[in-house]
Structure formats: structure tokens, C-alpha cells
Amino acid sequence: MSFDYKRVVKFEHNLGEVDKKYRMMGGIALVVLSIFSAKILLILIGIVLIATSYTGWCPVYSGFGKNTCTVTGDANQADAPEEKNDSEKS
Secondary structure, three states, rough: OOOOHHHHOOOOOOHHHHHHHHHHHHHHHHHHHHHOOOHHHHHHHHHHHHHHHHHOOOOOHHHHOOOOOOOOOOOHHHOOOOOOOOHHHH
């Protein structure tokens, strides 16, 4: 898996709703923690997480071609192989 710089400049949404929620909660937690610990690195990482959650675009995900957005209602149903009933097996 290689990093593709051309995908990074496209700015296509690549974060799903669950990923956005976790990034937002983690970013807020890091910003609050940085207030009490006075660590600049924590506030910078927290701000990046909050910004990527808000925009729905992650440059690292773009570079590696990862996408957590769901196009259809149920992604598991589209990926699951269809089971054949007993009459179709013979």
C-alpha cells in the first residue's frame, strides 16, 4: 500500500458518521486535556481531529485510498455473499 499524493488534493469526503463522532470526541478530549497539562502537541492533534471531523475529509485517508463513508443504506448486506437455499444447491 503506497501513499498517493494525487488523491490528497481532491478533497473528497472520506469519513463516515461513526468515524466523525469518534474523531470529534477524541479531539475534544485532547483539547480539554491540553488545557490542564499545558502540552501544545495535544492541542494541535486535538484541533486537527476536530477539523477533520467537521469537514469529513482526512488527508491521510485520501493518500492511502481509505474511505469509511457508506454509499448505500447497509454496507454489510452488499458485501455478504448470497446464501443459496436447499432447492438451489442441487
